[in-house]
Amino acid sequence: MKSEKIATTHRSPKARSAPRSFWHLMYQVPVVAGASHAFFMLLFFMLGAPLLGWVNLGSVALFGLSYLCLRLKRNILAVGLILSEIVVHAALAVRFIGWDSGFHYYLILVAPIVFVSRSRSGPKLVIVSLMLTCYLAMDWFMKTHGPLYALQEQTLSALRYVNVTVTFLVLSFLSGQYYRLVTHAERQLRALATTDPLTHLLNRRSWLEVAEYEVVQRQRHQEPLAVVLADIDHFKSINDQHGHQAGDRLLQAVSEVLRNTVRQQDSVARWGGEEFMILMPQATLDTARTVAERLREKVSALNVPIEDHAPLSVSMTFGVALHRASEAIEAPVRRADAALYQGKAKGRNRVAIEDAPT
Numbered sequence: 169m170k171s172e173k174i175a176t177t178h179r180s181p182k183a184r185s186a187p188r189s190f191w192h193l194m195y196q197v198p199v200v201a202g203a204s205h206a207f208f209m210l211l212f213f214m215l216g217a218p219l220l221g222w223v224n225l226g227s228v229a230l231f232g233l234s235y236l237c238l239r240l241k242r243n244i245l246a247v248g249l250i251l252s253e254i255v256v257h258a259a260l261a262v263r264f265i266g267w268d269s270g271f272h273y274y275l276i277l278v279a280p281i282v283f284v285s286r287s288r289s290g291p292k293l294v295i296v297s298l299m300l301t302c303y304l305a306m307d308w309f310m311k312t313h314g315p316l317y318a319l320q321e322q323t324l325s326a327l328r329y330v331n332v333t334v335t336f337l338v339l340s341f342l343s344g345q346y347y348r349l350v351t352h353a354e355r356q357l358r359a360l361a362t363t364d365p366l367t368h369l370l371n372r373r374s375w376l377e378v379a380e381y382e383v384v385q386r387q388r389h390q391e392p393l394a395v396v397l398a399d400i401d402h403f404k405s406i407n408d409q410h411g412h413q414a415g416d417r418l419l420q421a422v423s424e425v426l427r428n429t430v431r432q433q434d435s436v437a438r439w440g441g442e443e444f445m446i447l448m449p450q451a452t453l454d455t456a457r458t459v460a461e462r463l464r465e466k467v468s469a470l471n472v473p474i475e476d477h478a479p480l481s482v483s484m485t486f487g488v489a490l491h492r493a494s495e496a497i498e499a500p501v502r503r504a505d506a507a508l509y510q511g512k513a514k515g516r517n518r519v520a521i522e523d524a525p526t
């Protein structure tokens with residue numbers, strides 16, 4: 169339901185926290201990998217293979233170093249360290265205890281990490297091809313050379329299961345984080361495309377989309393639909409006297425009043441500079457007039473603090489119109505605009521209703 173999705177955006181729902189960029193995602197690689205190697209270090213010391221324990225201690229140190237590089241924004245160095253660790257560790261582990269230990273699976277993890285990064289596709293292809301070459305070379309080498317340490321078959325199987333499990337877990341974790349990164353960026357883009365950046369209200373285009381949808385719905389259910397166009401009075405002189413920043417602050421304060429006073433199903437948009445449009449599904453002309461009157465009072469009661477001056481007050485003029493059967497949304501918008509014009513002409517700070525149909 170396109171319009172329902174858009175309609176909720178002006179209430180700016182809280183987004184779940186998400187990694188803000190690829191490099192935030194990258195911070196997690198040395199943490200997860202370092203923790204896995206710490207686990208293996210303990211395991212090998214306990215299994216009586218201290219050499220492999222030391223190898224893993226070296227890995228923990230390398231991942232610690234790469235984390236530090238990431239924090240210091242030495243990103244290329246960090247990635248170089250991470251890739252070297254993966255290759256050297258896999259090669260040493262496979263050479264020491266054999267192909268069946270499953271340590272070569274970690275080379276496969278490089279492909280998603282490299283391809284998610286923002287670097288050019290040339291270097292990505294080179295790195296992944298190198299990893300594939302290392303993988304195949306290790307496989308070929310171990311077919312003709314036995315492991316340096318012969319572990320018991322049961323221990324070897326247990327290690328392989330652990331390695332396969334860790335590989336799956338790391339892949340799932342990275343994919344999940346990447347998914348969150350992309351959906352977070354998508355949400356931000358959608359918000360940018362549908363809302364006004366200053367007030368976070370809907371923009372004109374997305375209000376029209378919602379309104380067109382509501383026209384169809386209300387006609388189908390034969391329910392009323394009102395539109396209210398509101399304009400801040402003498403806004404130009406506020407800008408001229410107190411500056412654009414004070415004007416912006418005022419626009420935000422007025423937007424907050426509008427947003428917080430209408431019902432959940434109503435849609436408020438910033439229509440233009442100091443003009444706002446409200447769509448009120450299931451509202452008759454009388455209801456819309458009452459709501460507009462309430463909005464007018466609340467806006468008049470505003471005291472907006474600004475720098476080096478007493479708080480600012482403003483008033484607003486409102487034009488109200490009702491959608492009539494089989495007309496496009498532009499028609500009541502035009503009548504609300506005409507009513508607003510009349511309200512301004514009659515002295516502002518009032519709610520003006522469209523002319524009755526002839």
Ligand SMILES: Nc1nc2c(ncn2[C@@H]2O[C@H](COP(=O)(O)OP(=O)(O)OP(=O)(O)O)[C@@H](O)[C@H]2O)c(=O)[nH]1
Pocket residue numbers: 366399400401402403404405407411412413414415416419440441442512516
């Ligand atoms: N601060 C600020 N001012 C804006 C923005 N958009 C438009 N304006 C200003 O809004 C003012 C609108 O002025 P007018 O159209 O003359 O309207 P008004 O002064 O409110 O007069 P009436 O509507 O007749 O009461 C102009 O000075 C615009 O520069 C904005 O985003 N921020």
